[in-house]
Structure formats: C-alpha cells, structure tokens
Amino acid sequence: MPKEELFWNPYRLIPVEKVHDKKPPLSHEVFKGKSGTFKCTLKNLTPLFIGKNRNNEKNFLTKNGSPVIPGTSLKGMFRSLAEIVGKGCFCVDNEDVPEEYARCKRINQLCAPCRIFGMMEKGKNAKVHKGNVSIGDGDLLVGGDTVELQILLANCGTRHEPFYLSQNTGELDWKSRKLYFHQPKRKKDVLLLSDYLRKRALPIKALLPGHVFTFDIQFSNLSQEELNLLIYVIALEDNVEIQLAALEIDTLRGPLRHKIGHGKPLGLGSCEISINEITFVDTSSNRFKSLAIKENQVLKNEELKKEIEQRTKKYRDDQSLTMRQFRKMMIWDENDPRDFRYPDHEWFKKNSQRELKVI
Ligand SMILES: [Zn+2]
Structure with missing residues (x-):
C-alpha cells in the first residue's frame, strides 16, 4: 500500500528466518x-486500552478497583x-506452513520460544511443557486520567488473514510476521476514523500516557541462551539509529x-518496559553439598546495566535482514513525523496499485 501517498500503512510484515536449534528444554x-x-515496570507512552473479555466493554480491565495488565497479555x-528474534515456530495449525517454519510437535524437540514460554502437543497422549517463565499481572503503581476514544473491534474484518502475508508479494507465505509502527504523535488522541470505519468502531476509555505498572517475571532452569533471549525481548535496545x-x-x-493492548493500528499501546532488578537464585545441587552456601545474587543499577548489555550483545550486533526490519518497526523516535493510517474505502476504490513504501 501507499507507496505514492504521504501517509504510511500502520503495519508491516517483516521477513523471518526458519526455525533454528530445536532441542529438549532443561528438565525440571x-x-x-x-x-x-x-x-519490571511498564509505562505507557501513548493511550493504553485492555478491555475485559466481553464485547462492547468500554472500561479498562480492573483488579481490586485499579487498572491491571494481565500477566497473560505480557507473556503473549x-x-x-521471541518468535521473531529467536527464530521460533509459527504456533498455528495450518498445513500451508512450510515444514521449516511449522509449529513444534514434540516436547523433546522445541524451538527456543516454546522452551521458554511453553508448548502443548496435539493428539493422543499429548504432553505439555509448561514453560520456564511465569509472568505476574501488571499492577498499577502510578495512576492518571483516562480519555474517550474510538477503536476498531479486534476481530472485525481480517484478523488472521493478513498476519503472515509476504511484504513483497502480498501472498500468504508463512515466512513473515506482522508488526505495527509506533506513532509518537498520538499522545492524547488517536486518529479519527473515517465514516466508513466509524460504523464498526467501539468507544472506549483508554489510559492517558504516564501510567506506570509493576510486574515480576519468574524464570527457572533456563539455559544461558534462553535467558539471553528472554532478557533481550524485555529490555530491547536503548540507542538505535535507522536510515x-x-x-x-x-x-x-x-x-x-x-x-x-488494543488499537495498535491507531497508535495505542506503545510502552516503555524497564528491568529494575534481577535476582539469580542458586538452585544447583552443589548448594546442598557445599559448606559455603551461596547467597542469592541481586543485581541493580550499574551492575544490572552491565549484565543486560552483556547478555543482549549478540542480538544488538545482529545485522540480519530480520533484525534490521525489526528495529525499523520497533523504534520510538519522539520526532517521528510520519502520518500513519489505513487507506480508506474510497482510496481502495480508486487505486489498484497497493505496493508499500520501502523501509
Ligand atoms: Zn516451537
């Protein structure tokens, strides 16, 4: 889509690499x-909305009367x-998925994301690998005001269909994944919907930027590689320059x-996540044999920064096509002047050429 237009389509499909390095998870x-x-903490940078599991619910999900981000949303x-960065499988049942991208089938042969986050076998005597992380709910630490907005219903139109279309051909190829651009201009409002889309829109009360949530991630028995990948997808990168x-x-x-959360095409849900403290627990069997019992290791401030830098270096240095495109989608530049919107119904009627701008 709009190669010749000034506006940008809100999402892109970025090419991903085939599943890499399948093996059994470390045994519990x-x-x-x-x-x-x-x-960890999460601060929203644009309006944020997570609804209850009910249609037409305009209020933010709450726990004990306060807004809450479910741990399952954070985990997802x-x-x-991790599936993009860590070369994971496509967790879908579709026989068109090429074998080298297909979902893991047995719990003793898992891609890194399945080893970290869990996987369920199919069929008779199906086994389950529960995963080696557990993520708690994001509880509100710093509150603020809400704003009334309109967003599109999540499963209105084509929810799954465009997810894996190739950037080049626009065809389903199961070698690409969908990401949304950040829209830093959208701090207080979001894009007004066209009359055509407004008919399918849902009014919501979103949280204005500046709300802060706090949550814990517990991990157990992760290999060094798995831990590094997990830290990268939480911490991401601080200084990126993109042409x-x-x-x-x-x-x-x-x-x-x-x-x-919801409304990503309209610029909602951008957030800053920080790891503020890491505690390593010594669970090795040596602990019980040794006279010198090790204490838990707690990392904060400079020590923590150094640990994160060392553990994410491999990913920050990765200049593969996937990672270059990933950074172009995930970058948050306050001065980003781009105008993002879906081409409207009229535009589609007039234009047959639907090629995307090059990024
Ligand atoms: Zn997998």
Missing part, C-alpha cells in the same frame, strides 16, 4: 540452568517478539519500545 528434575526473578507480547529510504524522513533515532 535436574536444575542446571539459571533461575530467578526480574522486577514477549513470546511474539529510511522515504521522502519525508531519512533518519530516526531512539530506543526500541513495546506495544501492548
């Missing part, structure tokens, strides 16, 4: 890997990033940021 009976806890977000081959802008600078 023998603790050889790393275990511990991350203490980190997993989908774009577009008329209105050539360079973007800033950190990579996450997106969570």
Whole structure:
C-alpha cells in the first residue's frame, strides 16, 4: 500500500528466518540452568486500552478497583517478539506452513520460544511443557486520567488473514510476521476514523500516557541462551539509529519500545518496559553439598546495566535482514513525523496499485 501517498500503512510484515536449534528444554528434575526473578515496570507512552473479555466493554480491565495488565497479555507480547528474534515456530495449525517454519510437535524437540514460554502437543497422549517463565499481572503503581476514544473491534474484518502475508508479494507465505509502527504523535488522541470505519468502531476509555505498572517475571532452569533471549525481548535496545529510504524522513533515532493492548493500528499501546532488578537464585545441587552456601545474587543499577548489555550483545550486533526490519518497526523516535493510517474505502476504490513504501 501507499507507496505514492504521504501517509504510511500502520503495519508491516517483516521477513523471518526458519526455525533454528530445536532441542529438549532443561528438565525440571535436574536444575542446571539459571533461575530467578526480574522486577519490571511498564509505562505507557501513548493511550493504553485492555478491555475485559466481553464485547462492547468500554472500561479498562480492573483488579481490586485499579487498572491491571494481565500477566497473560505480557507473556503473549514477549513470546511474539521471541518468535521473531529467536527464530521460533509459527504456533498455528495450518498445513500451508512450510515444514521449516511449522509449529513444534514434540516436547523433546522445541524451538527456543516454546522452551521458554511453553508448548502443548496435539493428539493422543499429548504432553505439555509448561514453560520456564511465569509472568505476574501488571499492577498499577502510578495512576492518571483516562480519555474517550474510538477503536476498531479486534476481530472485525481480517484478523488472521493478513498476519503472515509476504511484504513483497502480498501472498500468504508463512515466512513473515506482522508488526505495527509506533506513532509518537498520538499522545492524547488517536486518529479519527473515517465514516466508513466509524460504523464498526467501539468507544472506549483508554489510559492517558504516564501510567506506570509493576510486574515480576519468574524464570527457572533456563539455559544461558534462553535467558539471553528472554532478557533481550524485555529490555530491547536503548540507542538505535535507522536510515529510511522515504521522502519525508531519512533518519530516526531512539530506543526500541513495546506495544501492548488494543488499537495498535491507531497508535495505542506503545510502552516503555524497564528491568529494575534481577535476582539469580542458586538452585544447583552443589548448594546442598557445599559448606559455603551461596547467597542469592541481586543485581541493580550499574551492575544490572552491565549484565543486560552483556547478555543482549549478540542480538544488538545482529545485522540480519530480520533484525534490521525489526528495529525499523520497533523504534520510538519522539520526532517521528510520519502520518500513519489505513487507506480508506474510497482510496481502495480508486487505486489498484497497493505496493508499500520501502523501509
Ligand atoms: Zn516451537
């Protein structure tokens, strides 16, 4: 879509690599890997909305009267990033998925995201690998005001169909994944919908930027590689510079940021996630044999920063096509001048050429 237009389509499909390095997860009976806890915060940078599991629910999900981000939403977000960065399988049942991208079938042969986040076999005597992380709910730490907005219903139109279309051909190829651009201009409002889309829109009360949530991630028995991948998809990158081959802008600078909740095409849900403390628990069998029992290792401030830098270096240095495109989608530059919107019904009627701008 709109190659010749000034506006940008809100999402892109980025090419991903085939599943890499399948193996059994570390067994829970023998603790050889790393275990511990991350203490994290999430601050929303654009309006944020997570509804209850009911249609036409306009209020934000609450727990004990306060807005809450469910741990399952956080887990889903980190997993989908790990599938891109960590060369994971497509967790769908569709026989068109090429074998080298297809979902893991047995719990003793798992891609890294399945080893970290869990996987369920299919069919008779199906076994379950529960995963080696557990993510708590995001509880409200700093509150603020809400804003009334309109968003499109999640499963209105084509929810699944465009997810894996190739950027080049627009065809389903199961070698691409969908990501939404950040829209830093959308701090207080979101894009007004056209009359055509408004008919399918849902009025909601979103949280204005500046709300802060706190949550814990517990991990157990992760290999060094798995831990590094997990840390990368939480911490992402702080300083990225990107060259774009577009008329209105050539360079973007800033950190990579996450997106969570509803209304991503309209700019909702951009957020900053920080790891504020890591505790490594010593679970090795040596602990019980040794006279010198090790204490838990707690990392904060400079020590923590160094640990995260070391563990994410491999990913930050990765200049593969997937990672270059990933950064172009995940960058948050306050001065990003781009105007994102879906082409409207009229535009589609007039234009047969639907090629996307090059990023
Ligand atoms: Zn897998």
